[in-house]
Amino acid sequence: MDPQTLTELLDVAVLDRLDRIDDLPGDELARSSALRKEGFSAEVTAALLTQAQLRREAGAKLGPFADDMLFTRDGLAQATRLPVAAHHARRLIGETADGETFRIADLGCGIGADSVAFAGMGAQVSAVDADEVTAAVAAFNLRHLPDAPVDHTRAEDVDLSDFDALWFDPARRTIGKSDRRGSTARITDPEAFSPSLSWVIDQAIRAKAAGVKLGPALDHGLVPEEAEAQWVSHNGEVVEVCLYFGAACQRPGRRALVMGERTLLVHEDDLPESDEEGIGTLGRYLLEPDGAIVRAGLVAALCAPLQARRVHPKIAYLTTDVEPSGPAAAGVTAYTVTDVLPAKIPSLRKELVSRGIGSVVVKKRGADIVPDQVRRQLKLPKGDKATLVFTRLGERHVVLLTQPV
Ligand SMILES: C[S@@+](CC[C@H](N)C(=O)[O-])C[C@H]1O[C@@H](n2cnc3c(N)ncnc32)[C@H](O)[C@@H]1O
Structure with missing residues (x-):
């Protein structure tokens, strides 16, 4: 616009x-x-x-x-979902030592979704955006919140010394290079984020409290050791990793937060010393860990609470003989394994047809197949539904016939 x-x-x-x-x-x-x-x-x-x-x-x-x-189309694409913005606000907004209103700067506020949540928690928000139209749109969206003025300026030009907390959500898509459908390209080099990741982290480390929202594909090597890195999924979709610093950092290290009907928090301190016991021994259930837990590299932390073992040291599926229950069950989707089938398409088709299966969801991890292609090649006649999982049990390549629990 x-x-x-x-x-x-x-x-x-x-x-x-x-x-x-x-x-x-x-x-x-x-x-x-x-x-x-x-x-x-x-x-x-x-x-x-x-x-x-x-x-x-x-x-x-x-x-x-x-x-x-x-x-704006870009602004909406990059905006934080409201329940996740509310979570950011809970993590960042605290009490001030002198009883004054808590002051937070939103440094690249976009259309203002995070600022709405900060102001909703009673904070005094100073929002800025380097893009003129985006800043004006944010000012409109925050018009009912008198404690949340918006400035059209660059984060790098704001005096950050006087805030109780800083919030950064750097632009990670090319700006102004939209194609005809209005989409933009993802930037992978953190120094090309705007503002750059090194500048953002520099400010965050020096702040009383700070949060930095980034894409979930962030290289673990880029997480500063004083930060808590929290990968977040909402209703089954991995939406971000957020780095928390200073008073906003509850526990340094990698963490995963599963938000949805049920909530689960997993921390890297929950990882077992060894996750090799029973590897590759198939149980009654196959467990698919939530994407935030996978991205955070914390799959093995689910083994003990779910009495589960890994299918392979490098593959993010677990297997167990016990139906998942308790808090950790929120971190997995469970499938009952009904059979182990051959991987070659003609034999696989024969086995499926003989069981009356006519429609399959194909999943894969650690297998060199293209799910859509497999579904097309199987050309199944009408019949029951099932989920086929192409994976490995230890060194063995297998196809598991499963049903969602
Ligand atoms: C990912 S979006 C922010 C989304 C926002 N948190 C929300 O939930 O709506 C990043 C924003 O940063 C702005 N931006 C890019 N470079 C900036 C800079 N140097 N200073 C301030 N804002 C900047 C972009 O215009 C964009 O609107």
Whole structure:
């Protein structure tokens, strides 16, 4: 969105029309011509329809708040989901020694999702964004929160000495290089993040408390030893790794947080000294650990609480004879193993057909196959559903016929 379009969008009559957009007909073309007949220019009409679409998409991340917000496509793609933003706020916002309001800086606030949560916890938020339109959109989204002003400036130009906590969510996608569908490319070099990771970590180490949100593929070698690195999944999707420093660091080291219907926290101190016992001996159940636990390198920490063993030292599946229960069960998806089948497609097909299986979900770890290709090659007639898992038991390549528990 360019600054001119945003200025037009911020007109009271235009915003009012956006709030009532659902009274228009369903078809996009009809909606567009209805808005043009009401006197809106072609640019404003397009902006209204885009905002309506982005609000609908944003509902998944921001719930009912989305209906009262404005977005840029990039800003929405990078915004923190509200339950996760609330978690950041719980980790960062504390008491001040002098009883004054807690002050936090959001240094690259995007459309303002994290700032909404910080301000919601009663903090005084200073939000900044280097992009003019994004900063203006964030200011609009935070308009009901008087303690959360937004400045259009670079994080590197802010005096950071006076805050109780700093929050960084560096841009990790190319800016302004959107293709026609509005998508951007992921940046892999941490020094090309904006601001750069080394600058961010430098500031975070010196702060009273700090949090740094990064992509879950972060190289473990980049986690500073004074930080707690927490990989987070929400409703089964790995969304981030967050580095916490100073007062926000509860326990240095790697940690995984599974958020969803149930919550689980795993820390690297929970790893056993050896996870080699019983490796590759198949039990009644196959366990697929949550992605946050896998990314954090903490799969073996689930062995003791689930009475499980690894299928292979390097493969992130576990196996056990006991149906998972207790808190650690939140960290896995369990499958009952009904058979071990041959891997060659013709024999595999024959075995599946003889068992009345007609539709398969194909999963793999440690196996050189392409799940979609296998499904197509099997050409199964109609029948029951099953999950096929291509993996290894020790050195042996196997296909496990399973059913989700
Ligand atoms: C990942 S997004 C932040 C998303 C935000 N936490 C949210 O939940 O909505 C990163 C933002 O940083 C901004 N940015 C990039 N470089 C910056 C810099 N040097 N200083 C301040 N902001 C910057 C980008 O414009 C972008 O909006």
